[in-house]
Amino acid sequence: MNKPRLATLWLDGCSGCHMSLLDTDERLLDLAARVDLVYSPLVDCKLYPEAVDIACIEGAVSTAEDECRLRSVRERTKCLIALGDCAVTGNVPAMRNTWGTDTVLRSVYLEREALAARIPTEDLPLLSDKALPLHTFVKVDFFLPGCPPSADTIFSALTALIEGRSADLRLNTGFGT
Amino acid sequence: MPASQPDQSATDKRWKTINLVMQRHDHRPEALIETLHAAQEAFGFLDPETLAYIATQLDVPPAKVYGVTTFYNHFNCSPRGEHFLEICTGTACHVKGTDRIAAWAQEKYGLEPGQTTADNRLSMVEVRCVGACALAPVIITDGTLIGAKTIAETTDLIEEWLHDDAP
Amino acid sequence: MTAAQILTLTIDGKHVSGLAHETLLQVALENDIAIPTLCCLEGLSNQGSCRLCMVEIAGTTKPQPACVTLIQEGMVVITQSENLRTYRRTIIELLFSERNHICAVCVANEHCELQTLARDLGVDHISFPGRYPALPVDASHDRFVLDHNRCILCTRCVRVCAEIEGAHTWDIQGRGIRSLITADFNSPWGQSTTCTSCGKCVQVCPTGALFEKGRSVAEMLKKRPSLPYLVSNRTREQQ
């Protein structure tokens, strides 16, 4: 029997959710045995493959590029998980939404920089005006809030999905903490 | 908190009417809205000193006075320009396009509803239904109701009205 | 004084009794039946504004707020149903969408009633787009801070200040979605002439909107004062 194909994606977030995934420690071996990790910042793979079973996405959607990646992941994935508060609510990246990206960039790179003040643009995707949660753009199948969701939460969620117990996915996690 | 009336030129008749309203109600707290009406009628707007005076006189906590003042659309805390344009936003007026008058005024005078021009010539506000729906679209220029005109005729009239006493 | 009348009723199938002047919420709590609340706080007047404690009462068409509904003989009440759960979740989502609640960086993280309710009610995301209003933070007081971004307008601060402390420093300015908690004539809190700096408002605030200066993320644990104690003791002392 084929193992479920798992992908993880890192958009606008601090990578804390991926760290939390790694915090599952020795259970990682367990996981590794039960899934094929086909795409992730943790593996060397440039293109998002076809026919992925489960994708965990960390981070908010902050650029047009983020949005395009998210949409293409959605098209190629059966079950999409919003992993952590940034993906679920926008969280810290969304704090700029109040004032607008431009104001924030100016404040950070121009007004508080004494020497060679300039807003970096080279090789960087343009920030959208707002950082937004995943479900603003695509259908999300499961939400795992938390900043970050604990290793236990992530592990039990993934195990449940791998075992096809998605319907009774009951998780003790919430915004923040 | 100033306990006395802010304008010490006690001859100012406007304070007399405000004091009279409060006296008529025995300075009871429930006279607050009536007093605010009188003060706005007298001064055109409600500034912090006036509010503080009323709060003291009626023995109403400052926060409550401020809460009441800002709850009601009718009360405004900043002074108005020389001319006052009110655009009715009632349903009949909306259907007949008064939003286009507001848009026109914004283009022409750079005014958002609630603002006054930099030269203090004109203040524009959007008002709730004035009850002259059969005359929609309705505007009020310095208290004079204008209605039953097309949008173009109405904007022409506004220009004429402001032009009439241009310096 | 005549003895208060005892009434019997059914809540979630359980036969319970209470005094005629008691609310459904009081009787439910006395009988360990949990109903979520947010604006309600023992010792303050009830205003029935958060609408989380809505319950279904047989014979009425719409749900009723338990905090302001007096019990009646023979009432049949349901506090948990799919409809009520949906309503409660949606109300929590509306509150999260209204302002800028970033639990992860909030002083009240892990000690916030809004956050706890979201978790208890299974709110795992916000269906509505965030409104992201630009709201100020008033740090002018030397001991406390008011952060409007985290305020849910429950008005506990307004009520505790007016009803218990007697200062009425706080009120609401504006109305509707533009409502804001305000001190005196919208003055900076530190310049309020009525505030006694007693801190009751800070301690009763359910979120991180009011907090003590110097507290960092997750450090603002509120010391909820017993308001009924304050009131009864004050009355005694005055006699």
Place this chain on the structure above:
Amino acid sequence: MTMHLEELHQLADDRRRELEGFAHHILVCTSLGCPKNKEIIAAFRQALTNSEAGEKVLVRKVGCMGLCAAGPVVLILPEEIYYQKVAPGDAAEIVSALGREPVQRLLLPSDLPFFTRQYKNVLALFGRIDPESLEDYLAAGGYEAAVTTITRMRPTEVIRSIDKSGLRGRGGAGYPTGLKWSTVAKAQGKKKYVVCNADEGDPGAFMDRAILESTPHALLEGILIAAYAVGADCAYIYVRAEYPLAVRRLKRAIREALRANLLGTAICGSAFSLTIQIRLGAGAFVCGEETALIASVEGGRGVPRPRPPYPAEKGLWGRPTLINNVETLANVPGIIQRGADWFAGLGTEKSKGTKVFALTGTINNAGLIEVPMGMTLREIVEEIGGGIPGGHTFKAVQTGGPSGGCIPAEHLDTPVSYENLSALGSIMGSGGMIVMDETTSMVDIVTYFMAFSMEESCGKCVPCRVGTAQMHTLLKKFQTRTAIDDDLTTLESLCHLVRNTSLCGLGQSAPNPVLSTLNYFRPEYLERITGPVDPCRQEEKQ
């Protein structure tokens, strides 16, 4: 000063005789709807000084004649000749035509269905008497009902009569008036209040303004009867500050009534006393809700509180309080005078009497009308209203303002009643009827109403404060054609939440415009689900 019935009759007779002494009366509408009326009156007076017949003609300022679309309107009595769109320059010509052939170019045919299809009770004296003259009102039989009530009837008899008439609240909810009165009358407590709700905030409704401007004494008379019936000695009229003319006329009427001892202590020699005070509203639609209204009369923020307790038991300053709207109270003198059976004989089984409507929007005869309940919407729109102007077609009629709904053409044959309108997903409301033609987008109009409800929400309860704002955001997405499928589901579930959990009527009814248009005009929403611009697709295209 004590005035007795005989003296009032004397005043009335004197005025009647005085009026009969003139060969012609020129009645000029001086309501808000007919601008330039001061100039017109001056022009008539001037024209008369130059005319031989001058002394035999009386120029009178009167209240609203209804057909505001034809204003300024002038009525010549006793000939019953209506002139429309009269300008000051027309005065001389009209005066010289008195007693002769009328001025054809200004003539407004008096056999228009607009005039003949109406049944006037509340509006009966509109445009017939000077609103600023107590004598005029007395001469027309005014205050007869009140004085009879106070001096010859027991409160319980009055309440029984109102109850029997079947009168229901004209402010929106349609609560039986007699029942309300008897609840207040029976409530414990010596001190009771009557509050008249004249905070007509419904955009598109102006019947209360017209009553205050045209027959202010009729309202005072209604309040007198109500206060006597429930045992109140103090009444408040809560009027919109946006109605300065109405406020002025009302103040004047109160002064006149006081002077004639129709208000004050020991009214007309009876043991009954009543003071009436005016409280100005300050621009908050929510103050139409009775508990918010009470909070505002008490000088606070107009924020509603949960009911029960109802104002009938605990109202103004915690005392039993009767709250009725202007039109409801203005119906009362007629019921007392002509009898409960007369009133109950009009209208439908459950909606008795007549109703005043403000007919506006894209319609030929925009104005104020009064018809018996049970008349169909089609008769109102097509006959009385004269149909849609400019070759356009009828699309919907909006009733009940931001708390009501849009009724489409297929339901035009519905007889108007509280029950029928609510069965159609709308409400009677205070009586605004805004007619819309095919050029009006329903999504647009609903977005407009939601913006109204959002801005007028007091902000106390969460579902209304945030729910109306989120509904507005969703509707904006439909308006700008960026909505997605899910938005329709979210909008509908939000409607149900706000309707079922809001604290007061404002929130509970705010979703009505959305729900009614989703019901009748759903395709207009569906065609706007085109989704946002997808940046990825856009790049591919480039």
